[in-house]
Amino acid sequence: MTWNVPENPALEGLEAKWSARWKADDTYAYHLAPRADTFSIDTPPPTVSGALHVGHVFSYTHTDTVARFQRMRGKHVLYPMGWDDNGLPTERRVQNYYGVRCDPTLAYAPDFVPPDKPDAKHPVSVSRRNFIELCLKLTSIDEQTFEDLWRTIGLSVDWSRLYSTISPQAQTVAQRAFLRNAARGEAYMSEAPTLWDVTFQTAVAQAELEDRNYAGFYHRIAFHKPDGSPIYIETTRPELIPSVCALIAHPDDERYKPLFGTTVTSPLFGTEIPVLAHPKAEPDKGAGIAMCCTFGDLTDVTWWRELSLPTRTIVQRDGRLARETPDWLPNSAPYAEMAGKTPFSAREAIVGMLRESGDLDGEPTPTMRKANFYDKGDKPLEIVASRQWYITNGGRDEALRARLIERGEELQWVPDYMRHRYTNWVEGLNGDWLISRQRFFGVPFPVWYRLDGDGQPDYDNPIFASEQALPVDPMAETPPGFDEAERGRPGGFTADPDVMDTWATSSLSPLIVCGWESDPELFAAAFPMDLDPHAHEIIRTWLFSRVVRSHLEFDCLPWHTAAISGFVVDRISHEKWSKSKGNAIVPDEILAKFGSDAVRWRAAMARPGTDSPFDETQMKVGRRLAMKLLNASKFVLGLGGPQPPSAVTEPVDAAMLDALKGVVAAATQAFEAFEYTTALEVTEAFFWTFCDDYLELVKERAYGTRGAGGGASAQAALQQALSIQLRLFAPFLPFVTEEVWSWWQSPTQGSIHLASWPSLGEFEGDGDGSMLDGVGAALERLRGVKSEAKASMKTALSAVAISAPADTLEQLKSVEADLKAVANITGDIAWSSSDELTVTAHVDL
């Protein structure tokens, strides 16, 4: 039998060739199996409206190596993929891409066509339904691009299980879970001060906050005591003076103690406000006394709540100051200068007035302050009072918080220290999870409200959809017992207009992919899942939110193990990549330049949890390895036909296999602990030695030049070693290993990725792996002699003398013929015993 070994093997084209084959053959399909035989992975659904960068490629490759290992070990691997396509990022992309804006008051236009030349500054208004149609259209395009990339890098996902967070299936899960949360009191509606993005005009959750530096000015401003004398505060937001409710200092602050319980008046407006004490006031900050407004920051909310202060809101949901003059201002005239302005303009106006009135002490001094931003927004968040849906997450319930912290302890973390980020986050929660968004492209709340005789909604008694009716769009469907004609009429009903935050859906990904309430057999086989893999930045969001949902619904963790990837960081600064810095690298170019196996190799060299600098020069090392595999395989398979393992008779051949046995044990152990890097390292280290030393050593004998028996022994050992090494490399280099496998094994055995992971039971005989160390050292010395003489490696050596410790000496003598062949030694070798290995020889130039 001959093998189909190409004359000039190449890496080019392997991605296209094999990804197409795997797709056609459903190589990675999950087939239902008992729980113990299933390995289920909760793949993070990437946001399709964003661009994938090299960091994503690395992180997803880490998961793929584990998936492939488990599959080869005989597990049925449930490795799904999802697209996170609902939510604000998609809306924003659609607005820019098509030049449209959603106006929910408009009627649906069935024939609407987006403008040829989108003008983001003058967007076309479209109905909610038209807008959602455009979102679906664009996401389907984006998703194809994502799938192409994942197939190119060789992710072994079961594409038949693809889901998206806007799909009816995901909407059903999200609405059902919400209904159950609501029925148990875990989801509730509340009117409260809410972090608010003025650009997108929606509430945002604590987990989506990001603090950024924000340039501002300290203004030292006088309030007035009853006797007219000034008391100074410092603020960066003087435009909020109309909404001031109190001045607050620390209870122990001697400077202000005499003022507690008295009132002062605000500058310009003359509002009478109390001076109060609260421990959260910090004496060494600013003037030591703070002006509490509704609302400037989260501390204001605390004071407002705990000190029962009045609500004096002036910043509206569009981010501008109220156009109507507030009714609580005794002297309302100055407000006219600020009405309807942005905070920035209002600030300029009031500073001018304060300067004129003499209440501004000195000039404003520049400062860099931190401000809260929505992670997708570019204006600082405001705080407005609004009615929103929340899910309990321990933020206001110590018992639940303690239980959720315990969940984090239960979870196996790889690496272990990542658990601290979870604990840190849960301990720092300051409120429940706000899940409603005042947006359009998302999962609607399956809720309606009765309207009273005045047309006012009855929020205390929401009408919930039934689980059988899901998914439901309350804007298009009517609640049980009502008629569409009653929508919006007094005595009728109205739909909840909001959608759920995208995390409220993606927090249910284990339920979506495991067929919760829709495929009980699958659910029993796959849940709780085995592996939760992702990078560390979404521990506080995705990881935590899934723990919350699973804890509330099932009283268990959604998976046993969380494997956390690090980031790919900037090569020079070692800082993380970010959109604003624009330093992220797109994967397409390097994939084209080095090939998927090379990029995967580099990814696998980044250990769990560890950030790694992006360095393109590293990629070529992976490429060289892939190329070496092709060439070494070509050599081994070109020597002759199949040899049975029993043909291995030479001690050095058995020794090589014994050393490889140790590699299999080490790689397996590493993979079981999700330490894919170690598995790769031990495999690769062996492979290079295998090529440089063993393969060179036995080359002549393998040709059969010194007899059939010795030749067969070498060939059998080489073939077995190749088979095992290909399988050890398969999780990392799926393309090149599949290519080589196809030359000899797959015609009868199928894909290498469905072959079995090497086991210790495959090894026959008993060699002594340590023998290779002595042989390698001797080879190095022999080459060194030639290298020092600046001679070619094929130059002959004569008068060779080798001395070595006794046991090494015996080993070397047993491979004398091989040594003489590889080093081109003429005459006999003079052996002698000594403590240290030494080699002398004459170079026959």
Added chain:
RNA sequence: GGGCGCAUAGCUCAGUUGGUUAGAGCGCCUCCCUUACAAGGAGGAGGUCGGCGGUUCGAGCCCGUCUGCGCCCACCA
């Protein structure tokens, strides 16, 4: 301010429960077209393991402390 991590060769990183002379790859230098491989191969140079103190017969590793860097969280008057 709280937490986590890192600091070993010019660069990127290994270094098992403390045990001879601290390793690998890249880069660099020298050599070699050798019938698997020149997008290759061989050989070599290069490190007082961030500083200080301690434990120990012995510390890159353990303890304390300081410095620098990165990340997470909090604060943002």
